[in-house]
Amino acid sequence: MINKFIFLIQESFRSLLRTKIPSLVSSLAIAVGLFIVSIAYCFYTSFQYLTLDFKDGYNVEVFFNEEFSETEAINAFNSILLMDFIEQGDFINKNQAAQIFKNEFDEDIFQLIGENPLPYSAIYTVSDLFKNSESLKEVTDELNLLSSIDLAIYEKDAIIKFDNLLSNAMTFIFVMSFFILLIAIFFVSNTIQLVIYSKKNDILTYQLLGATKSFIKIPYLIEGMLHGLFGAFISIILLLLLYNFIDYYLATVLILRNLNFNEIIFLNVILGMFLGFLGSSKALSSYVKD
Amino acid sequence: MLEFQKVTATYKKNTGIFDISFELNAGEMIFLMGPTGAGKSTVLKAVYSAIKINAGKIVVDGMDLTKINQYQIPFLRQKIGMIFQDFKLLNDRTVLENVALPLRIQGMPTQKIYEEVNSTLSKVGLSNLHNSYPLELSGGEQQRVCIARALVKKPKIILADEPTGNLDPNVSDEILDLLDIFTDSGSAVLMSTHNFPLIKPRKKRFIELSNGRIID
Numbered sequence: 045m046i047n048k049f050i051f052l053i054q055e056s057f058r059s060l061l062r063t064k065i066p067s068l069v070s071s072l073a074i075a076v077g078l079f080i081v082s083i084a085y086c087f088y089t090s091f092q093y094l095t096l097d098f099k100d101g102y103n104v105e106v107f108f109n110e111e112f113s114e115t116e117a118i119n120a121f122n123s124i125l126l127m128d129f130i131e132q133g134d135f136i137n138k139n140q141a142a143q144i145f146k147n148e149f150d151e152d153i154f155q156l157i158g159e160n161p162l163p164y165s166a167i168y169t170v171s172d173l174f175k176n177s178e179s180l181k182e183v184t185d186e187l188n189l190l191s192s193i194d195l196a197i198y199e200k201d202a203i204i205k206f207d208n209l210l211s212n213a214m215t216f217i218f219v220m221s222f223f224i225l226l227i228a229i230f231f232v233s234n235t236i237q238l239v240i241y242s243k244k245n246d247i248l249t250y251q252l253l254g255a256t257k258s259f260i261k262i263p264y265l266i267e268g269m270l271h272g273l274f275g276a277f278i279s280i281i282l283l284l285l286l287y288n289f290i291d292y293y294l295a296t297v298l299i300l301r302n303l304n305f306n307e308i309i310f311l312n313v314i315l316g317m318f319l320g321f322l323g324s325s326k327a328l329s330s331y332v333k334d
Numbered sequence: 335m336l337e338f339q340k341v342t343a344t345y346k347k348n349t350g351i352f353d354i355s356f357e358l359n360a361g362e363m364i365f366l367m368g369p370t371g372a373g374k375s376t377v378l379k380a381v382y383s384a385i386k387i388n389a390g391k392i393v394v395d396g397m398d399l400t401k402i403n404q405y406q407i408p409f410l411r412q413k414i415g416m417i418f419q420d421f422k423l424l425n426d427r428t429v430l431e432n433v434a435l436p437l438r439i440q441g442m443p444t445q446k447i448y449e450e451v452n453s454t455l456s457k458v459g460l461s462n463l464h465n466s467y468p469l470e471l472s473g474g475e476q477q478r479v480c481i482a483r484a485l486v487k488k489p490k491i492i493l494a495d496e497p498t499g500n501l502d503p504n505v506s507d508e509i510l511d512l513l514d515i516f517t518d519s520g521s522a523v524l525m526s527t528h529n530f531p532l533i534k535p536r537k538k539r540f541i542e543l544s545n546g547r548i549i550d
Binding site: 045047048051062245246248249250251252253254255256257259 | 382384405408409410411412413414416418422423424426435436438439440441442443444483
């Protein structure tokens with residue numbers, strides 16, 4: 045069994061060396077596909093961190109019952125803190141509210157109306173799971189039902205716009221990646237089909253000599269995976285060059301954060317070999333039949 | 335070794351073989367004779383299951399071919415040596431690699447493969463050509479390579495489909511001499527040919543076919 049397998053691996057390398065130009069074309073097609081998908085992945089990763097930063101501002105502002113004393117307001121504040129969807133909160137007493145008023149409107153409320161009618165309030169940060177527009181609406185609706193609260197609000201419009209932007213960007217990235225990978229599979233499949241077609245008489249000889257379907261197919265499947273592996277290698281080189289270029293020349297303009305290069309290398313290698321395997325399988329299904 | 339029992343195998347309504355019965359024993363050589371289209375190749379194809387039979391039974395070394403499934407066909411073919419008129423050699427492999435191929439398919443260790451191949455090549459008189467490529471060889475030499483490839487796995491049955499069809503008479507005689515030698519070692523040979531003058535002096539059994547039927 046092992047002897048057979050070693051022979052089949054040797055056959056795949058032999059076939060690869062015999063078809064250098066088509067193999068190179070196939071590998072380049074995979075390399076381009078992997079390169080673009082890797083860039084999309086890097087953008088996705090960076091975008092995720094950007095959205096996490098932005099989502100730190102997904103807060104709910106709560107105004108407590110205006111007849112509450114400070115103690116009653118603090119009790120209400122603490123009881124809301126215990127709710128599942130709340131991560132943390134900041135209590136704002138009347139003096140702090142007045143200061144915020146002054147910072148925003150550049151007016152001293154005491155001087156304006158002689159007293160401080162501003163209610164006790166709090167700003168709550170919701171848990172990560174609830175940092176989207178639908179969940180925030182539900183949270184706000186639930187808080188508005190509480191008798192201790194006069195009003196609970198969040199920045200609805202900005203959050204909805206951002207969520208839509210994020211959703212559209214992710215959809216675009218995934219759809220584009222999917223089609224690019226399909227094209228890469230098509231290239232590999234076509235190359236392997238050409239190789240198999242040129243070898244159809246040899247394949248017939250193999251069948252007449254008693255070779256099983258797997259004996260015939262395995263070298264081509266391995267060859268496809270080798271195309272994928274070489275493609276991954278080319279893609280990784282290009283990505284490294286691009287990364288160094290961005291890091292050196294565009295660091296002030298474009299910040300690539302938290303990129304795990306080992307992850308990207310792993311993704312390229314596995315995806316490349318998988319694409320190669322898929323392309324070969326598709327080609328073989330047409331030619332190696334009963 | 336090989337038994338046909340009232341075998342019928344058809345491609346279309348009146349094309350194929352009909353009601354064929356014969357036996358081939360160990361160490362025996364039978365010539366299948368007849369003009370082009372008589373059904374000689376169809377008989378051979380039925381033995382290595384390249385076509386399905388419509389009626390009757392074929393038994394190869396105790397194995398009833400009507401009872402095997404498609405996944406068993408490669409293993410049947412591994413037991414049969416086959417020689418073709420057009421040689422069917424792999425032109426990008428050396429003589430040694432071509433002859434070694436059946437043993438590679440069986441998964442034999444490399445060292446043993448080289449021993450068996452070298453032994454077989456010397457039997458067919460091609461020891462000095464093991465590193466040559468098929469296209470560098472004459473027709474007779476290529477057919478010897480084909481014979482060596484068939485013999486290297488020590489089959490019990492050898493099927494030869496017009497092995498001398500592309501060769502001149504002197505070379506054809508040499509090829510038949512080789513096949514004769516291997517019947518002496520117990521292999522059975524079933525060979526199709528339309529060249530009666532070639533086989534007449536051999537004094538072997540022959541089965542004459544016409545329009546897919548045996549002529550008594």
